[in-house]
Amino acid sequence: MHPLLFQLGHFAIPTYGACTALALVTALLALRYFARLLGVNANAVWNLGLITILSTLVAGRLLLVVVYFSAFRHHPFWVLGITANHSVWIDSLALVIGLAAGLLYALAEGLALLRTLDCIAPSAALALGLNRIGAFLAGLDYGLPSTRAWSIVYADPIAALWYGTPLGVPLIPVQLSDALVSILLFLALLWWLPRRTQDGELWGAWLFLYGVSAYFLAFQRTVTQTQWALRWPVAVAMVVASVVFLLRRSSSAIRERYTVSDDSSGS
Numbered sequence: 396m397h398p399l400l401f402q403l404g405h406f407a408i409p410t411y412g413a414c415t416a417l418a419l420v421t422a423l424l425a426l427r428y429f430a431r432l433l434g435v436n437a438n439a440v441w442n443l444g445l446i447t448i449l450s451t452l453v454a455g456r457l458l459l460v461v462v463y464f465s466a467f468r469h470h471p472f473w474v475l476g477i478t479a480n481h482s483v484w485i486d487s488l489a490l491v492i493g494l495a496a497g498l499l500y501a502l503a504e505g506l507a508l509l510r511t512l513d514c515i516a517p518s519a520a521l522a523l524g525l526n527r528i529g530a531f532l533a534g535l536d537y538g539l540p541s542t543r544a545w546s547i548v549y550a551d552p553i554a555a556l557w558y559g560t561p562l563g564v565p566l567i568p569v570q571l572s573d574a575l576v577s578i579l580l581f582l583a584l585l586w587w588l589p590r591r592t593q594d595g596e597l598w599g600a601w602l603f604l605y606g607v608s609a610y611f612l613a614f615q616r617t618v619t620q621t622q623w624a625l626r627w628p629v630a631v632a633m634v635v636a637s638v639v640f641l642l643r644r645s646s647s648a649i650r651e652r653y654t655v656s657d658d659s660s661g662s
Contacts, residue, residue, distance in 0.1 A: 414529020451493025483588035538567030598639025606633030
């Protein structure tokens with residue numbers, strides 16, 4: 396594939412980094428669009444997205460400095476490298492910090508949290524789809540060895556250097572499956588958007604569907620024991636959390652049904 400998008404002298408742009416940047420910009424634009432559709436303050440939601448993204452990126456770099464401080468002392472510019480270490484624990488903790496910063500901003504601005512989450516759900520699905528395409532092109536987060544006809548073989552030594560991708564080995568293109576799931580989820584949420592009956596529905600649906608797919612797709616990835624110990628609990632937690640949002644919908648429907656029945660009896 397193509398882990399390196401282009402290079403000018405010593406200046407290199409990795410494909411995964413470019414696709415991730417495209418995914419983040421697309422997510423921000425989509426977030427603003429859905430905020431307007433759902434009647435949420437579009438400017439505040441845009442700022443929410445920016446704060447979450449920037450906090451995650453800064454936290455990730457600072458965590459790299461802390462974890463690899465001895466290397467940072469000798470190579471201080473390494474931490475700014477666009478091909479820096481991809482640690483699932485560092486990435487996950489940085490994301491938690493970014494989400495916490497976004498939540499604090501949303502509370503400070505008085506945003507309707509459930510409706511804001513409904514804006515985030517399709518935006519996140521679209522961004523993850525683009526990100527996973529970048530991972531496929533770069534050779535990052537690759538699948539298990541396979542002899543199937545649709546397996547992919549990486550041959551670029553840069554992929555092995557940056558991401559540890561095995562070369563010359565047929566692998567399951569699990570990144571494409573992940574991207575397809577996210578794009579289909581985006582289309583499904585787009586269809587559901589005008590049919591939603593209460594706030595939080597889209598977010599609950601996305602948590603459930605993506606959590607289920609992430610759990611099963613994890614079995615097709617080449618992951619370490621540490622990565623597996625983090626991935627499957629997160630997927631299960633997403634499914635469990637979705638129940639809270641989806642049960643609210645069922646409870647509201649039941650209350651509405653009984654309210655209509657009481658009104659009919661009274662008349």
